[in-house]
Amino acid sequence: xxxxxxxxxxxxxxxxxxxxxxxxxxxxxxxxxxxxxxxxxxxxxxxxxxxxxxxxxxxxxxxxxxxxxxxxxxxxxxxxxxxxxxxxxxxxxxxxxxxxxxxxxxxxxxxxxxxxxxxxxxxxxxxxxxxxxxxxxxxxxxxxxxxxxxxxxxxxxxxxxxxxxxxxxxxxxxxxxxxxxxxxxxxxxxxxxxxxxxxxxxxxxxxxxxxxxxxxxxxxxxxxxxxxxxxxxxxxxxxxxxxxxxxxxxxxxxxxxxxxxxxxxxxxxxxxxxxxxxxxxxxxxxxxxxxxxxxxxxxxxxxxxxxxxxxxxxxxxxxxxxxxxxxxxxxxxxxxxxxxxxxxxxxxxxxxxxxxxxxxxxxxxxxxxxxxxxxxxxxxxxxxxxxxxxxxxxxxxxxxxxxxxxxxxxxxxxxxxxxxxxxxxxxxxxxxxxxxxxxxxxxxxxxxxxxxxxxxxxxxxxxxxxxxxxxxxxxxxxxxxxxxxxxxxxxxxxxxxxxxxxxxxxxxxxxxxxxxxxxxxxxxxxxxxxxxxxxxxxxxxxxxxxxxxxxxxxxxxxxxxxxxxxxxxxxxxxxxxxxxxxxxxxxxxxxxxxxxxxxxxxxxxxxxxxxxxxxxxxxxxxxxxxxxxxxxxxxxxxxxxxxxxxxxxxxxxxxxxxxxxxxxxxxxxxxxxxxxxxxxx
Numbered sequence: 001x002x003x004x005x006x007x008x009x010x011x012x013x014x015x016x017x018x019x020x021x022x023x024x025x026x027x028x029x030x031x032x033x034x035x036x037x038x039x040x041x042x043x044x045x046x047x048x049x050x051x052x053x054x055x056x057x058x059x060x061x062x063x064x065x066x067x068x069x070x071x072x073x074x075x076x077x078x079x080x081x082x083x084x085x086x087x088x089x090x091x092x093x094x095x096x097x098x099x100x101x102x103x104x105x106x107x108x109x110x111x112x113x114x115x116x117x118x119x120x121x122x123x124x125x126x127x128x129x130x131x132x133x134x135x136x137x138x139x140x141x142x143x144x145x146x147x148x149x150x151x152x153x154x155x156x157x158x159x160x161x162x163x164x165x166x167x168x169x170x171x172x173x174x175x176x177x178x179x180x181x182x183x184x185x186x187x188x189x190x191x192x193x194x195x196x197x198x199x200x201x202x203x204x205x206x207x208x209x210x211x212x213x214x215x216x217x218x219x220x221x222x223x224x225x226x227x228x229x230x231x232x233x234x235x236x237x238x239x240x241x242x243x244x245x246x247x248x249x250x251x252x253x254x255x256x257x258x259x260x261x262x263x264x265x266x267x268x269x270x271x272x273x274x275x276x277x278x279x280x281x282x283x284x285x286x287x288x289x290x291x292x293x294x295x296x297x298x299x300x301x302x303x304x305x306x307x308x309x310x311x312x313x314x315x316x317x318x319x320x321x322x323x324x325x326x327x328x329x330x331x332x333x334x335x336x337x338x339x340x341x342x343x344x345x346x347x348x349x350x351x352x353x354x355x356x357x358x359x360x361x362x363x364x365x366x367x368x369x370x371x372x373x374x375x376x377x378x379x380x381x382x383x384x385x386x387x388x389x390x391x392x393x394x395x396x397x398x399x400x401x402x403x404x405x406x407x408x409x410x411x412x413x414x415x416x417x418x419x420x421x422x423x424x425x426x427x428x429x430x431x432x433x434x435x436x437x438x439x440x441x442x443x444x445x446x447x448x449x450x451x452x453x454x455x456x457x458x459x460x461x462x463x464x465x466x467x468x469x470x471x472x473x474x475x476x477x478x479x480x481x482x483x484x485x486x487x488x489x490x491x492x493x494x495x496x497x498x499x500x501x502x503x504x505x506x507x508x509x510x511x512x513x514x515x516x517x518x519x520x521x522x523x524x525x526x527x528x529x530x531x532x533x534x535x536x537x538x539x540x541x542x543x544x545x546x547x548x549x550x551x552x553x554x555x556x557x558x559x560x561x562x563x564x565x566x567x568x569x570x571x572x573x574x575x576x577x578x579x580x581x582x583x584x585x586x587x588x589x590x591x592x593x594x595x596x597x598x599x600x601x602x603x604x605x606x607x608x609x610x611x612x613x614x615x616x617x618x619x620x621x622x623x624x625x626x627x628x629x630x631x632x633x634x635x636x637x638x639x640x641x642x643x644x645x646x647x648x649x650x651x652x653x654x655x656x657x658x659x660x661x662x663x664x665x666x667x668x669x670x671x672x673x674x675x676x677x678x679x680x681x
Contacts, residue, residue: 140629147623154615161613168609194538207550210528214554217521218561221389221396226365226451226573230347251350256329256415257284260321261340264288265297267458272306274343278350283332284308287325291316313628319425319432320625326419327629335418338410342366343373343456351450352412358508360417360445361437363398363406365391367454367575376461379479381581382589383459388575389565391451398448401514404522405437406447409457417445427618431490438497441515444507454575463592480596488600491526493608498523529598555587562586 156164182188257279261268268286275284286303288310290296295312303310313324322337329335334352338344354362368384370376375384387407394403411433417440424439425432440447466477498519506512539547562582570576619625 140626140633143620144623144626144630147617147621147626150617150621151623154617154621156613156615165609165613168613169606172605172609190534193534194541197535197538198542207547211550211554211557213524215557217393217524218558221393222561222564222569224392224396224399226392226395226569228452229573230349230452248350251334251352252279252283254333255279255283255350255352255412256325256332256335258322258325258329258335258337259284259286259340260318260325260337261286261288261299262290262316262318263297263299264340265299265302267341268299269302270343271338271340272303272308274345275338276306276308277346278344278348281307282309285311285325285328287311287313287321287328289313289316289318289321311632315624315628317429317625319427319429319619320622320628322432323422323619323625324628324632326415326422328632329415332415334412335415336410336412338455339408339457341458342409343369345453345455347453348455349450349452350412351452354448354450355412355414358444358446358511359448360414360443361406361440361447362412363394363403363447363449364410364412364453364455365395365449365451366407366409366457368459369456370458370461373456375578376459378581378585379462379589380459381577382586383479385562385566385577385582385586387459388454388570389562391449391454392565392569394447395449395451397514397518398446399514401511401516401518402441402446402508403437403449404447404518405434405440406449408433410455411436412450417443422619425618427616427622428490430486431494434490434494435497438501441508441519442501442505446508446511446515454573463589479593483593484596484600484603488597489604489607491529491597491601492604495523495526526601529594529601532598533602555591558590559583559587 178185178188180188180190182191257275259268259271259275272284272286284306286299286308288295288299289312291314293314300310300312309328311324311328313321315321325337326335334355336350351362366387368376368380368387370380375381390407394406397403420443421436421439424442425435428435437447460478460482462477463479501519502516502523508515536547566577566582
């Protein structure tokens with residue numbers, strides 16, 4: 001091949017529609033500079049003299065674009081006045097000796113849609129046939145552009161992450177030695193704690209305060225009862241018959257059921273059967289997710305016979321699945337979020353009429369079951385008692401202020417408010433339900449409880465060793481795996497968010513006092529877990545007999561508490577726990593949980609070094625998550641098969657495929673089923 005035919009760049013003759021050039025927007029001149037610098041050099045292309053343009057003229061190429069100077073308005077940030085560098089002549093990033101003007105003014109056209117932008121295709125020649133951009137799609141596009149910039153801004157280089165991680169390790173080691181131990185250089189904090197407890201601290205008074213606060217938080221919730229069961233279809237009908245949901249019908253019609261799931265093909269079918277007893281199939285959205293461009297199992301095939309909506313989200317995150325589900329269910333006013341192993345009872349009440357005023361979220365009381373809704377093992381029955389006690393506590397705090405958070409297994413939200421919480425939610429994929437509660441309260445929303453029914457959820461079958469069960473997805477088979485590795489991970493960091501809320505948030509008015517009392521309980525419990533390894537051994541060394549007696553009194557107090565709860569509250573709901581579990585197993589179960597909680601706090605301090613070495617974006621700042629929403633919008637609006645990323649280096653370029661499968665049941669008058677499927681090619 002002749003030298004004069006050798007191309008300087010493999011993309012020099014790629015054509016760009018002139019309409020696309022005029023609609024390009026940059027948030028700052030630095031973005032424009034980086035974009036122009038990425039264009040290839042091409043010294044062979046010369047700028048033609050001005051001549052009349054016709055429809056047959058070739059549009060500008062990437063190489064020719066670099067030589068075209070832009071007016072000052074094109075590089076000035078929107079809404080900002082000209083910086084000093086913009087005064088006089090237009091700012092020239094490349095310091096070229098001469099500037100050029102386009103051959104002729106480019107006529108203004110309608111703004112193109114994000115999908116057209118992705119395909120680099122010109123808009124239709126007729127304005128009448130060109131699609132318009134809805135305000136929601138335009139808003140999503142703005143969120144996507146911001147997410148791209150945010151994703152770049154929060155990225156840390158590999159060496160920075162390593163430096164951060166090992167600096168934290170070094171700090172922890174130095175803290176343990178120089179602050180806690182100190183010997184032989186000086187007397188550390190542990191020695192001084194021993195000295196204070198032995199000579200200055202009145203053990204009886206200190207433990208009186210500790211036990212008093214524990215009794216307050218344990219017995220006050222027993223002052224209320226669970227709500228009565230929903231009424232059956234008639235006063236004479238037995239309770240086992242189908243309930244009368246006529247008064248609930250309007251609430252059901254305006255409420256979507258969102259079911260995030262991960263590898264749930266083996267357990268999702270009973271969940272769907274129970275849900276279809278309450279909700280129409282058009283209201284149910286199964287959002288399967290996983291880090292793969294193709295589904296990880298045949299959950300979609302299981303869902304098809306039931307006619308419910310199914311989405312595949314190629315990001316392995318429950319919170320991202322919920323985020324996508326909110327937008328997929330945009331035609332509904334409210335949403336019930338449940339886990340894939342939750343079975344709604346036939347008399348399940350959709351109490352969306354309670355979402356008024358400051359109440360923005362409702363939790364439901366839950367119960368632990370074994371496989372096939374059985375009582376399960378002693379461990380599962382002990383969890384059943386624990387979950388029900390947690391339900392009455394949250395119901396109590398919901399009445400005097402606000403519960404800290406709804407249980408992650410099931411909750412009811414106003415969809416628009418739930419979308420707002422994603423702006424406050426830090427985006428952590430662990431303990432996402434706890435951070436939902438924190439975001440809700442900081443936005444001025446109360447969290448209350450509906451205790452009319454208990455929703456079944458299958459729980460681990462043993463504390464330390466794997467047992468039998470049908471737990472799917474991320475459902476751990478042991479209590480230790482579940483709580484040590486996930487549930488307790490943010491116990492220590494959560495104190496920062498709790499204290500920040502207690503000191504700075506006052507949007508709930510008078511309800512804040514009850515809400516902060518509930519939040520303080522979490523801070524108090526975490527402090528006990530952190531100080532227990534030091535205070536308890538020292539106390540037993542100083543006053544062994546007294547501390548032993550005090551420990552027995554504490555255990556007895558909690559046994560009396562659960563007996564009252566079981567024989568009064570659960571008896572009225574016909575949900576009593578077996579006496580053998582209550583007297584012979586539950587005490588040892590709670591002691592084991594306390595040990596797990598204490599050690600998990602210190603384990604999480606060690607794991608924070610690696611976890612926070614990489615900065616985590618909020619969900620609305622995650623370009624992958626927002627890109628899924630744009631793909632969803634495209635599938636719904638255009639019913640096309642191929643989804644293209646919004647830029648040349650989208651998720652596909654980073655090795656993350658996109659495949660969105662949506663079976664959308666139309667609401668309103670049109671009840672036909674529409675199936676669309678999209679994926680990267």
